[in-house]
Amino acid sequence: MTPAEIEIAELCSELIRVDTSNYGDGSGPGERVAAEVVMARLAEVGVEATYVESAPTRGNVVTRIEGSDPGLPALLVHGHLDVVPADAADWSVDPFSGEIRDGYIWGRGAVDMKDMDAMMLAVLRQMKTEGRKPRRDIVFAWLADEEAGGEYGAKYLTSKHPELFDGVGNAISEVGGYSLEVDPSLRLYLIETAQKGLAWMRLVADGTAGHGSMLNADNAVTEVAKAVARIGSHEWPLRLTPTVRRFLSEVADAFGLPFDPENPAPVIDAIGPLAKFVGATLHHTANPSMLSAGYKANVIPGQASAVVDGRFLPGLEEDFMATVDELIGPNVRREQLVHDIALETTFDGDLVESMIAALKAEDPSARAVPYCLSGGTDNKTFFADLDIRGFGFVPLRLPADMDFAGMFHGVDERVPVDALQFGTRVLDRLLMTY
Numbered sequence: 001m002t003p004a005e006i007e008i009a010e011l012c013s014e015l016i017r018v019d020t021s022n023y024g025d026g027s028g029p030g031e032r033v034a035a036e037v038v039m040a041r042l043a044e045v046g047v048e049a050t051y052v053e054s055a056p057t058r059g060n061v062v063t064r065i066e067g068s069d070p071g072l073p074a075l076l077v078h079g080h081l082d083v084v085p086a087d088a089a090d091w092s093v094d095p096f097s098g099e100i101r102d103g104y105i106w107g108r109g110a111v112d113m114k115d116m117d118a119m120m121l122a123v124l125r126q127m128k129t130e131g132r133k134p135r136r137d138i139v140f141a142w143l144a145d146e147e148a149g150g151e152y153g154a155k156y157l158t159s160k161h162p163e164l165f166d167g168v169g170n171a172i173s174e175v176g177g178y179s180l181e182v183d184p185s186l187r188l189y190l191i192e193t194a195q196k197g198l199a200w201m202r203l204v205a206d207g208t209a210g211h212g213s214m215l216n217a218d219n220a221v222t223e224v225a226k227a228v229a230r231i232g233s234h235e236w237p238l239r240l241t242p243t244v245r246r247f248l249s250e251v252a253d254a255f256g257l258p259f260d261p262e263n264p265a266p267v268i269d270a271i272g273p274l275a276k277f278v279g280a281t282l283h284h285t286a287n288p289s290m291l292s293a294g295y296k297a298n299v300i301p302g303q304a305s306a307v308v309d310g311r312f313l314p315g316l317e318e319d320f321m322a323t324v325d326e327l328i329g330p331n332v333r334r335e336q337l338v339h340d341i342a343l344e345t346t347f348d349g350d351l352v353e354s355m356i357a358a359l360k361a362e363d364p365s366a367r368a369v370p371y372c373l374s375g376g377t378d379n380k381t382f383f384a385d386l387d388i389r390g391f392g393f394v395p396l397r398l399p400a401d402m403d404f405a406g407m408f409h410g411v412d413e414r415v416p417v418d419a420l421q422f423g424t425r426v427l428d429r430l431l432m433t434y
Contacts, residue, residue, distance in 0.1 A: 007122055023148075197340055223329075341380065343379075
């Protein structure tokens with residue numbers, strides 16, 4: 001085993017044991033302690049790093065490793081240190097124990113994404129102790145606040161310290177690079193090349209306040225309720241973006257299925273639990289998630305509101321917003337809460353070729369395919385503003401029966417130790433050859 005393979009499980013467990021729960025309101029413990037763990041582990045092998053605290057306890061760590069060819073664009077490898085909260089009562093283990101048993105590392109962040117944080121550490125430590133240089137500069141970044149929008153992490157660094165990312169052309173980060181086993185002779189590795197856009201919207205209706213016992217033809221609650229019902233029951237049409245179309249075609253070919261662009265359901269069914277990731281990328285989505293109105297049973301309020309979580313496909317934002325406005329009708333206004341772009345890049349270039357080669361060198365049965373993520377990551381949100389082309393690539397060779405999609409923000413989150421060891425080998429090979 002390589003040094004990175006030997007220590008990866010303990011590094012991942014050590015990071016999980018640091019509670020970095022992000023509640024989204026500033027009340028969590030922050031990332032400072034986890035950032036200090038990263039800094040200490042880097043210092044052990046003589047790696048100097050920059051610590052940036054964007055607000056009290058909101059820690060970020062960035063370091064640049066010099067490559068042998070300074071003329072090549074640098075590569076950014078980044079992960080986030082924060083995690084979503086976990087209710088210990090729901091888990092079969094302490095979610096912040098980092099327990100290692102049955103060949104898995106258990107705990108909040110094991111998949112999202114302290115596994116990659118640990119792989120970055122393990123590979124960088126091995127490179128440093130062995131005195132190896134990558135071909136190009138590599139910028140490693142361990143970031144705060146991704147789970148709440150990146151305000152204290154990627155957004156802060158790219159706006160206040162963009163010089164940390166000078167010369168970077170491409171980036172790799174979370175939610176890609178994992179395997180889907182077709183049979184023992186073929187595994188598809190999904191590399192994220194596209195992400196849906198985000199539109200969190202508040203719908204507001206103003207009406208005439210009055211007594212609940214009287215007739216009221218201008219009821220704000222009724223107007224919002226009708227708008228919410230129309231949006232919630234709307235069947236968005238199938239719209240296959242180039243990334244999604246290619247992914248479905250590749251999956252159909254791998255499973256020996258016909259691919260009908262008008263009816264991709266059989267192909268989606270073939271990928272099992274991963275349909276949670278992919279199914280929502282076949283069309284826009286708009287899910288009502290909050291309602292607010294009134295203060296007493298017999299008082300008709302003068303205003304009512306609702307919140308809708310909208311996600312639109314790359315290249316189709318105008319189509320999405322026009323449909324939403326039509327659905328809510330003339331008596332309800334739409335206010336923007338949070339907006340983020342959709343993004344799609346092509347599945348080509350020297351980084352893609354290097355990722356494919358690194359996967360196949362460690363798993364001859366590997367076939368890399370692009371896919372679209374229904375959510376969003378720091379790759380899209382802020383690094384794209386610096387013209388950095390982002391990919392989701394956390395290489396993991398997974399058991400065929402593992403519900404990987406269910407691990408994200410799920411109960412009993414865990415990652416196989418041997419998948420992490422595989423990932424360190426692939427990541428090391430990628431960083432040394434790209």
